[in-house]
Amino acid sequence: MTDRDQIYIKHILDAIATIEGYISGISAEDFYANKLCQDGVTRELEIMGEAVKRLSPECTASMVSVPWKDIARMRDKLIHDYISVDLDAVWKTATVDVVALKKVLLDSIRKFE
Numbered sequence: 001m002t003d004r005d006q007i008y009i010k011h012i013l014d015a016i017a018t019i020e021g022y023i024s025g026i027s028a029e030d031f032y033a034n035k036l037c038q039d040g041v042t043r044e045l046e047i048m049g050e051a052v053k054r055l056s057p058e059c060t061a062s063m064v065s066v067p068w069k070d071i072a073r074m075r076d077k078l079i080h081d082y083i084s085v086d087l088d089a090v091w092k093t094a095t096v097d098v099v100a101l102k103k104v105l106l107d108s109i110r111k112f113e
Contacts (some may be wrong), residue, residue: 005059008051015044085097
């Protein structure tokens with residue numbers, strides 16, 4: 001993992017931490033009723049997707065369990081199809097997918113320390 005990759009992994013982990021803060025202690029119903037929370041989580045997912053696009057092929061190949069292309073595609077959809085954002089998908093990503101991603105990224109970073 002290059003120094004550049006480590007920077008982008010840190011950006012992804014920072015975005016995950018921010019998402020965790022936004023959704024801590026709230027239900028799906030609270031999320032659906034709170035546009036500010038929706039916008040914050042969506043923005044952090046966009047940041048994650050952009051950072052993913054900047055990772056080296058060697059870095060992404062070293063973590064084959066991560067759906068890198070799906071993360072990048074979600075970013076594209078959130079940015080370009082902003083009128084019809086699927087809040088169910090955003091909520092699932094924020095509450096399930098980022099938890100799994102965080103574990104993989106932290107494990108990977110530990111290997112390179």
